[in-house]
Structures are given as structure tokens and as C-alpha cells.
Amino acid sequence: MVRLPIPTAKTCNSNFVSKKQQCLSLLNLCLSFKPFSQIHAQILLSGLHRDPYLLTQLIKFCALSPAKNFYYAQTLLRHSSTSPPSSWNFLIRGYASSDSPREAFLAFRSMLRREIRPNKLTFPFLLKCCAMAPALREGRQAHGCVWKLGLECDVYVGNNLVHFYGVCKKVKDAVKVFDEMSERSVLSWNAVVTACVDNLRMDDGIGYFVRMRKCGFEPDETSMVVVLNACSEIGNLGLGRGVHSYVIARGLVLNCQLGTAFVDMYAKSGALGYARLVFERMEGRNVWTWSAMILGLAQHGFAKEALELFQKMLKSLICPNYVTFLGVLCACSHAGLVNDEYRYFHDMEHVYGITPMMVHYGAMVDILGRSGRLKEAYSFMKSMPFEPDPIVCRTLLSACSTHDVSDELGVGNKVREKLLELEPSRSGNFVMVANFLAETGMWDKAANLRKVMKEKRMKKTAGESGIELGGSIHKFFSGYDSQSDYEHIYQMLDVLSFHMKLVDM
Numbered sequence: 001m002v003r004l005p006i007p008t009a010k011t012c013n014s015n016f017v018s019k020k021q022q023c024l025s026l027l028n029l030c031l032s033f034k035p036f037s038q039i040h041a042q043i044l045l046s047g048l049h050r051d052p053y054l055l056t057q058l059i060k061f062c063a064l065s066p067a068k069n070f071y072y073a074q075t076l077l078r079h080s081s082t083s084p085p086s087s088w089n090f091l092i093r094g095y096a097s098s099d100s101p102r103e104a105f106l107a108f109r110s111m112l113r114r115e116i117r118p119n120k121l122t123f124p125f126l127l128k129c130c131a132m133a134p135a136l137r138e139g140r141q142a143h144g145c146v147w148k149l150g151l152e153c154d155v156y157v158g159n160n161l162v163h164f165y166g167v168c169k170k171v172k173d174a175v176k177v178f179d180e181m182s183e184r185s186v187l188s189w190n191a192v193v194t195a196c197v198d199n200l201r202m203d204d205g206i207g208y209f210v211r212m213r214k215c216g217f218e219p220d221e222t223s224m225v226v227v228l229n230a231c232s233e234i235g236n237l238g239l240g241r242g243v244h245s246y247v248i249a250r251g252l253v254l255n256c257q258l259g260t261a262f263v264d265m266y267a268k269s270g271a272l273g274y275a276r277l278v279f280e281r282m283e284g285r286n287v288w289t290w291s292a293m294i295l296g297l298a299q300h301g302f303a304k305e306a307l308e309l310f311q312k313m314l315k316s317l318i319c320p321n322y323v324t325f326l327g328v329l330c331a332c333s334h335a336g337l338v339n340d341e342y343r344y345f346h347d348m349e350h351v352y353g354i355t356p357m358m359v360h361y362g363a364m365v366d367i368l369g370r371s372g373r374l375k376e377a378y379s380f381m382k383s384m385p386f387e388p389d390p391i392v393c394r395t396l397l398s399a400c401s402t403h404d405v406s407d408e409l410g411v412g413n414k415v416r417e418k419l420l421e422l423e424p425s426r427s428g429n430f431v432m433v434a435n436f437l438a439e440t441g442m443w444d445k446a447a448n449l450r451k452v453m454k455e456k457r458m459k460k461t462a463g464e465s466g467i468e469l470g471g472s473i474h475k476f477f478s479g480y481d482s483q484s485d486y487e488h489i490y491q492m493l494d495v496l497s498f499h500m501k502l503v504d505m
Helices: 012-029 033-045 052-064 071-078 083-095 103-113 122-132 137-150 155-167 171-179 187-200 202-214 223-236 237-250 256-268 272-281 288-300 303-315 320-334 338-350 358-370 374-382 390-403 411-422 425-441 444-457 488-505
Strands: 463-467 472-477
Touching: 012 052, 033 052, 052 071, 052 083, 071 083, 071 103, 083 122, 103 122, 122 137, 122 155, 122 390, 122 444, 137 155, 155 171, 155 187, 171 187, 187 202, 187 223, 187 338, 202 223, 223 237, 223 256, 223 411, 237 256, 256 272, 256 288, 272 288, 288 303, 288 320, 303 320, 320 338, 320 358, 338 358, 358 374, 358 390, 374 390, 374 463, 390 411
Parallel strands: none
Antiparallel strands: 463 472
């Protein structure tokens, strides 16, 4: 039991200060809620409960300590006559690291009702909570309060606004906030690059990364990881290598997170030799590092190497995750190892406790379809615990076009009906189904389907390809030549074609 001497009339002033210091010292040493409640009781007995600083420290313990008690913190604030903004800030900050981030906005509203003016330390954590929820409407309201209070120039508030809008898929708002910031830090640039990359605006994200360096900011580890993710998605190997050179030139340590990003970038870009080199030279690897390497090998046809690396991973006592098994299933699919894929699919759920996702079921349908086991693939698709997505249906329909052109098994007809039911407005599905109908000899149905496409003014998306040259991605579309010198390109192709014919003669 924590006990403090009760002050007498003579020593009231001096003891008041000393008791406050004692309470603060005890609070700093407090590790659980029981002694905390005893300290609070002594504060009440000593008449110190009206002290704003002590109240703030009590709230801080309730909101941020391992012994969190948000209800107690709210009760303290509700019964206090003088609660400074810092006490509310600690409560909101506590919600930012809890499982109930939406409660932060309720606390913020209570703060405003009591006419307590928020400050620049209030909004970073409030916006973080809005991003975690996510709560777009509440976040916009917070943004409005930021403008009313004249805090839009604060760099920390701005950083969190950019992050909030990025998480809520409002990239234009994130970019607008960033472009209007009068002061920026590396975190500001990281926030806008992340917002662009996470919302698939890769070129914009890379553009901001380039601008960041031109403005004299040195990218940190987070900057590198985000831009490498962008390079992975669009296959910009040149820029990825440039980032690698920059890391080496600056002497940055290739830690687990950054090393994994390089492995993933090189693997997805097809530079498996570089990916393997980085992988082997890493001192510490986690499950994501192993998974990136296994998936990279599997997707580029190195099934044997991928499965061998998986066994090596298990011997290293690294527990696989859902990405690891996606790579393993992909490897089995490319190698035609149907029985092995069934075994790994079973072990995934029943040995490692990982619930299969749509992509894992899709991999199983893919290998069964590749093997010509169409009925088995269809039965497997029907047994899924959720409705198949269009990708799974297209995978199986493609297998039917290869292994059962006349659709004697009847699987193709069922799959095409399901595909059009799931995505009735996607032109690519109509083209695929029309081609399947034509291949099976159902010309009238194929013609009717193309007629429906014409009536609905549906056009097939043009085929697209790209080539990375000098750090830039040059895209080409079927039937559309955007390059100013495309005539010279075709002339060169004709020359190459002529030379190839001469070689064959």
C-alpha cells in the first residue's frame, strides 16, 4: 500500500511541493494498475488532484503504459475541472497504438466541447487514428480544424495528412497537401512517394523520389524500400540498379528490410542472378526474404531450385507464410507436380495453420487445368469455401480451350457461364468466351456474343507491352503507335527479319 503523509497547516506549502514530487517519482516507477490506483488515491487525499501536470501524468500512464486503461483515463478527464491539451493528446496518442482507433475522434470531440484548444501535437496522432480506422470523413473534419487553427504549416501535421489521404486512397488530396507544404522533411517525401506507390501510381511515386534528390534530400531506408517496390511492380530494373548503386556509394547497411526489397525487385524483374547474389550475402533473412526468392524462382520457371530453397528454408527453422506457399504451389504448377502440389496445399492449412487464399486455390486450379484434369479442376473450384473470382475462371477456361477444344466434358460451358456472371461488363471476358465458342464449333453463339459487344459498344483493351531502357519504361500498344520514330523502328524490324531469312537459307 502506497502511503504519503497528510499535510498539516504549518507545513502545507512546502509539503505540497514535496508530495507532488513523490507522486511523480512513484508514477515513473509504476508498472501495473494496482499501485497506480493507490498512488491516485494518495493524490486525492493530499489535495493534489487539481494539479494539471499531475493529471496529465495520470492520463499518460493510463493511455501509454502496458497497463492501459482508457476508461479510467476518460473518467479522470470527465471529472477534472482543468485539463490541459497535453492530457487529451496523451489519450489520443494511446488510441493510436490500440485496437480502437475510432475512439480517438470521440475524445477529440469531447475536447472541443469543453473548449480546449487543440495544438500541433494533437493532430498527428488523431490523423494516424483516422488512417488506421480508416475514417475518411473524420479525417477531413480534422483537416478542416487544422486550417481553422492555422496549423497547416506544421511539418508533422502535414506529413500525417499526406499519409492519411494516401491510406484512404485519396492520392490527389495527398499530393495537394504535399505540394502546398511550406516546409518538408525526408518523412514528407517518403509519405507522398508511399501514397503514390500504394495506390499504383508508380510513375508519380518514382517522379517524387527523383525530385526528392534534386531538392537536396538524402533518401533513407524507407525511401529506398518504397521506390524499390515501385520498380518491382513496373519492372524498372535500371532504376532499381541505380538505387542499389546509391546504397553502396553511401555505405548503407543492407539490413533485412532493405535486402528483402532488393531480392524482390531483382526477382520480379527477371534478374535472378542478382537476386540470388543479394540473398546469399544477407547476414539476416526473415520469412519475407525467403518467400521473395522462392516466388521469384518459381515465377520464372526455376521450379526445382524454388522447391530446393523451400526445403533449405525449413531446415533453417523459418516458418513459411502464405507468400512462401504461393511460391511453392507456383513451382509445382510449372513443373507439373500435381501430387506434390496437393501435399503442399494440405500441409499449408493442416500443418502450418495458414488458411488458403484465392491465389492458392487458383494455383491448384491452374496445375489441374495444365495437366488436362478438367473435371477435377472444376470440382476443386466448386469446393472452394468462397466464390471463385474471374481470374480462376479464366484460368480454367483457358485450360479447356487447350485440352478439350470440342468441350466434350462440358466443363468449358459451365465455366464460361460463371465467368460472364461474375464479370458481365468486362470486354476481355466476352472476347475469350466468343473465341472458346468458335473453337468448339458454336459459331452462332459466338456471333451473337460479338453482336452483344457491338451493341454495348464494348471494345477489347489493346494489348500492351513495354521495354525498360535507360531507366525509363517505353510502352507499346497493339494498333497504336505513339512513338514519333515508329517508321524507323519498323524499317529496322524489316531489316532484321530479312537477315534472319538469309541465315535460314
